[in-house]
Amino acid sequence: MCDPKTLIDQSKYPVLESGPARDTIVEHVRASLAEDGCAVLKGFITPDGVQTLLAQAEGVSDKGFKSTARTNVYFTKDDPSLPSDDPRRQFYDRSNYFIPADNFATGSPLRDLYTLPALSKFVQDCLQEENFFPYADPLADVIINAADAGNGFPWHFDTNNFTVTLAIQNAEHGGEFEYAPNIRKGSENFEEVTKVLSGTSDQIRTLVLEPGDLQLFRGRYSLHRVAPLAGTIPRYVAIFSYVEEPDMVATPERCKQLYGRCLPVHYERAGQRADTFLD
Template sequence: MPTTAAAIDPAVESKPTQRRLADAERTDLSELVDTDRYPLHDVDDPRLQAEIARVREDLDREGCAVLRGFLRSEALEQARQEGRELSAKSYYASRRVNAWFTSDDESLPEHDPRRHFMERTSGFVTRDMIPADAVIQQLYVSPAMKRLVAECLQEDEVYEYADPFAGLVQNVLPPGTEQPWHYDTNEYIVTMMTDIPDSGGEFQYCPNIRTPAGENYDGVGAVIRGEDTTTPRTLLLRPGDLQLFKGRYSLHRVTRVSGERERHTAIFAYSQQPGVVGRLERTRQLYGRVSEAHIEAEKRREERADGLLD
């Protein structure tokens, strides 16, 4: 039987598959997000409003909330494969740190938690290495995603980081690594696991163990030294779940990863003001390099208003 000309047209045969690029004007995320459950295109939809109300309650009570099954299964599989490819670009660093990422102060008593140093080994793939068509890039820049985060956090608006490295990163924890007890420097963080290890890699946290009024060194020290095992809570996270977490006041860690598979987590960093750039020294510690933007921002840096150590 003769074949039609269209069937053998090489131009048709070689036409590349169209890929979505990260687009700061794109509001339709239905290809990636389960919009039947989370209709991001309509913030007034009763289904979305119910989820936002629940998230707000969880954040107020626990400092942590999860939107289960946020990604569609096809998008999750794409994100998982992209994460495995990105893993080869990870910068790994191993060093002993305390929960505040500060240097040792020998003037403090040996029992002080600021003198308790833990081994931290983890990897990061920075935003400048994540392709524009990656699922996590598409999510990060979307105004629908920003609007959801703002609504959940009861903010008028949230902004992408101006930081060329830290706005969006993939955290990579190979077997045998962990993230010890620590705080985040920003008020809140949004994360999504894309690949789960065979065992371990559990997220544990202590809700509001410190406040702007004080560090609560006694309580924090008891957790860090393993004397208090009742305060830490373990949160079951599954790939494709979206997590919102107030990590500046809640001590947290990821337990040691075991087995053969790595633990991959996308970290979406948003801020309440535009133009945020990470601290120079912490950027160097986490990512192994700094940019001119970090150097210039450090010259203009002001002290944090809450007066906490980090």
């Protein structure tokens, strides 16, 4: 068992204790988030810390759920009543898959980092969210987004307000994080979504995240993707989820879609019995 604090480069990011240095970093992150909904803390995790997290990711790399289902930008089902060129009707393959949270036990580096109270407090202060709780979903609170050669994680809007990601390993080629900041603020803006999908938008920003970088991102309003990637090295990014209410878990439908399975808690919360649940 390692002390999760030692994974963080505290000389560069003294964020676990209050003081002027922490305040400066919080201000910087808030300014970036206000500007385009995204902030990156380069080298937040030390090189040794990255190796520790990579070893953990590699140990469970076969536990991901590789869904063959094609997804649209909104994670919704096809609606044949809409015109065929509507962005809601554009579906894409993906080569990413999630390694569910129950592969990251208490006492393991990734979960201990996620549950480090001072780190959660720092993230909350940066996001300026009054209602802020760790996700209570045992399959989804802290996961790894893994991607093999292929399409990556195609363009989408997140269904949650904010996401915290930690880059662990890059692919050999590609896998950049691309986003069109705030194009959904105010309206659905299907016109700009269509431009992004067809590669004609001039609003796309590209980030090359390095292992150890921490990213805070408001993905509900900014269309984003993990660009296609190539080579034999998988891309690994840890995703820390926080929500606005305590004790929240995903719906059984969402769980099945992302992880290929559910736990009793998902059915119970949905008021269903596991043996009678039909998807």
